[in-house]
Amino acid sequence: MAAEIHPKPLTRRPVLLNKIEGSQDVVNTAVIIPKEDGVISVSEDRTIRIWLKRDSGQYWPSVYHSMPSPCSCMSFNQETRRLSVGMDNGFISEFVLAEDYNKMTPSRTFQAHQGRVTVVLFVLEMEWVLSTGQDKNFNWHCSESGQRLGGYRTTAWVSCLQYLCQTECVSRKHVTALCWDPVQRVLFSGSSDHSIIMWDIGGRKGTAIELQGHNEKVQGLCYAHHTRQLISCSSDGGIVIWNMDVKRQETPEWLDSDSCQKCEQPFFWNFKQMWDSKKIGLRQHHCRKCGKAMCGKCSSKRSTIPLMGFEFEVRVCDSCHESITDEDRAPTATFHDSKHSIVHIHYEVTRSWLLTSGADKIIKLWDMTPVVS
Numbered sequence: 001m002a003a004e005i006h007p008k009p010l011t012r013r014p015v016l017l018n019k020i021e022g023s024q025d026v027v028n029t030a031v032i033i034p035k036e037d038g039v040i041s042v043s044e045d046r047t048i049r050i051w052l053k054r055d056s057g058q059y060w061p062s063v064y065h066s067m068p069s070p071c072s073c074m075s076f077n078q079e080t081r082r083l084s085v086g087m088d089n090g091f092i093s094e095f096v097l098a099e100d101y102n103k104m105t106p107s108r109t110f111q112a113h114q115g116r117v118t119v120v121l122f123v124l125e126m127e128w129v130l131s132t133g134q135d136k137n138f139n140w141h142c143s144e145s146g147q148r149l150g151g152y153r154t155t156a157w158v159s160c161l162q163y164l165c166q167t168e169c170v171s172r173k174h175v176t177a178l179c180w181d182p183v184q185r186v187l188f189s190g191s192s193d194h195s196i197i198m199w200d201i202g203g204r205k206g207t208a209i210e211l212q213g214h215n216e217k218v219q220g221l222c223y224a225h226h227t228r229q230l231i232s233c234s235s236d237g238g239i240v241i242w243n244m245d246v247k248r249q250e251t252p253e254w255l256d257s258d259s260c261q262k263c264e265q266p267f268f269w270n271f272k273q274m275w276d277s278k279k280i281g282l283r284q285h286h287c288r289k290c291g292k293a294m295c296g297k298c299s300s301k302r303s304t305i306p307l308m309g310f311e312f313e314v315r316v317c318d319s320c321h322e323s324i325t326d327e328d329r330a331p332t333a334t335f336h337d338s339k340h341s342i343v344h345i346h347y348e349v350t351r352s353w354l355l356t357s358g359a360d361k362i363i364k365l366w367d368m369t370p371v372v373s
């Protein structure tokens, strides 16, 4: 019999376009300038740099600006070319960039926090500079006057953050990344426990869907509206592209029981039943699909459940294992390796470019068209 040749299917993956090197320390935030071959970066090495692509194909700084304190975060508004930079000393400095990105003019510096500024966001419509800091404050300042506006306002943004804070505090997770889909009115949060949660804020049903596809702390989230894909990355260098066009279900709550809900053997804390039946108690596990409390023997199988957000194999009970079809197991995400420990990402939608900034002090630019489509 003639040997059959199976051509290996071409794996679609992000294509590395450029590496930007030269920072003395970690680049905490960097963004791709839309419609320009340029990148703006702020770094722990106290510099703000604007990198433009030269004829050689390499990116070189056209602006190199030293700050008094490490630059922890930034926000860039392309329409007004306004750059807001948050620093370790609690100050926010604002600049206006020249049209050709060869010059940067300082416009204002104000103290926003008592400690490191962790997130800064300029909202043009409101002329607001929103920021969070290590002092645990959430502040907003008027970008025109630099005055702190303070007080509570019922904007979607603020209530989103509040909603998230309340629910996340309950589950004691540490939020490491946020991204908002204004069309579906869905907020995505990434956390240090490796999970992503999709909060249905617009629907107000309070549903929260978990996405499990990372092995390390989630460091960045971007939503590609045009293709309805979520891009997430983690500190182990993993980039995951999630198809958000599929309907996912919430994971069930874990049920409490003193004995296995299948074979009825007691769990180890159930001394009475152990004594009565003269049996040694077993460890309690939970089926991720039905949430029932099970002994190890009755939940020995593993399966992915992509429509519940489990892209990795998880514990399921025997009857749930039988009910999961091959079709159910079809992945709803693709997995890629950036080959550096990611601290920040930025997605530029018009060219479908992704920027990853790593703990290795390197910025990488990727063409995402093979996977975001």
Ligand SMILES: [Zn+2]
Binding pocket: 260, 261, 262, 263, 264, 265, 294, 295, 296, 297, 298
């Ligand atoms: Zn059992």
Ligand SMILES: [Zn+2]
Binding pocket: 287, 288, 289, 290, 291, 292, 316, 317, 318, 319, 320, 321
């Ligand atoms: Zn089950």
